[in-house]
Amino acid sequence: GDSVTQMEGPVTLSEEAFLTINCTYTATGYPSLFWYVQYPGEGLQLLLKATKADDKGSNKGFEATYRKETTSFHLEKGSVQVSDSAVYFCALSDQETSGSRLTFGEGTQLTVNP
Amino acid sequence: DARVTQTPRHKVTEMGQEVTMRCQPILGHNTVFWYRQTMMQGLELLAYFRNRAPLDDSGMPKDRFSAEMPDATLATLKIQPSEPRDSAVYFCASGLVLWGRGRRSGANVLTFGAGSRLTVL
Numbered sequence: 001g002d003s004v005t006q007m008e009g010p011v012t013l014s015e016e017a018f019l020t021i022n023c024t025y026t027a028t029g030y031p032s033l034f035w036y037v038q039y040p041g042e043g044l045q046l047l048l049k050a051t052k053a054d055d056k057g058s059n060k061g062f063e064a065t066y067r068k069e070t071t072s073f074h075l076e077k078g079s080v081q082v083s084d085s086a087v088y089f090c091a092l093s094d095q096e097t098s099g100s101r102l103t104f105g106e107g108t109q110l111t112v113n114p
Numbered sequence: 115d116a117r118v119t120q121t122p123r124h125k126v127t128e129m130g131q132e133v134t135m136r137c138q139p140i141l142g143h144n145t146v147f148w149y150r151q152t153m154m155q156g157l158e159l160l161a162y163f164r165n166r167a168p169l170d171d172s173g174m175p176k177d178r179f180s181a182e183m184p185d186a187t188l189a190t191l192k193i194q195p196s197e198p199r200d201s202a203v204y205f206c207a208s209g210l211v212l213w214g215r216g217r218r219s220g221a222n223v224l225t226f227g228a229g230s231r232l233t234v235l
Binding site: 034036041042043044045046049089100101102103104105106107 | 118145147156157159162170205207209211223224225226227228229
């Protein structure tokens, strides 16, 4: 079945550092890929998405590129802020094989210190 | 901004009691999902509905969990009887899914509620 694997956390960075959170996936079909973010005490919010190979999703300075050859969708940000501290979830959805249900990775806790 | 509303936000109950969690999806969304989040298991899909009809509830323990959509504005998740291992945060999410359309429609974006934190003692 479909699955998503994220780099283990937690990740602790200083403000303005470069961020990478690795995500790889396994899917039988041709999925759409997502990054969701969860701030403390809140639900998940869509951060960015990509629906086909080589698409780049971007939002709020975050970027991720859909790499079919490496089955990856790594999240990057050039300069993190304290307000980016949250849990980040990589997810996939394959409408053809599983409807629109999202399969999530384990989540990566990010803490940014001033 | 349109929101998915969940109630209650927090619930503490004793083992054996019935618990009902409610969700108001975004008006116009045709698909509703229930997820459970725990430290050990992460995010697990419990059930989901399309146009109020249950599509898949294979993630739910059938003997104690039930999910329904009595109307388009309300989805419920009930646990009876509750057990300590049910302690988790339960999320509802809704989306407008173009079933049968092309996979690149981008319509697979879900909006999540803030969650219901359940503690079973």
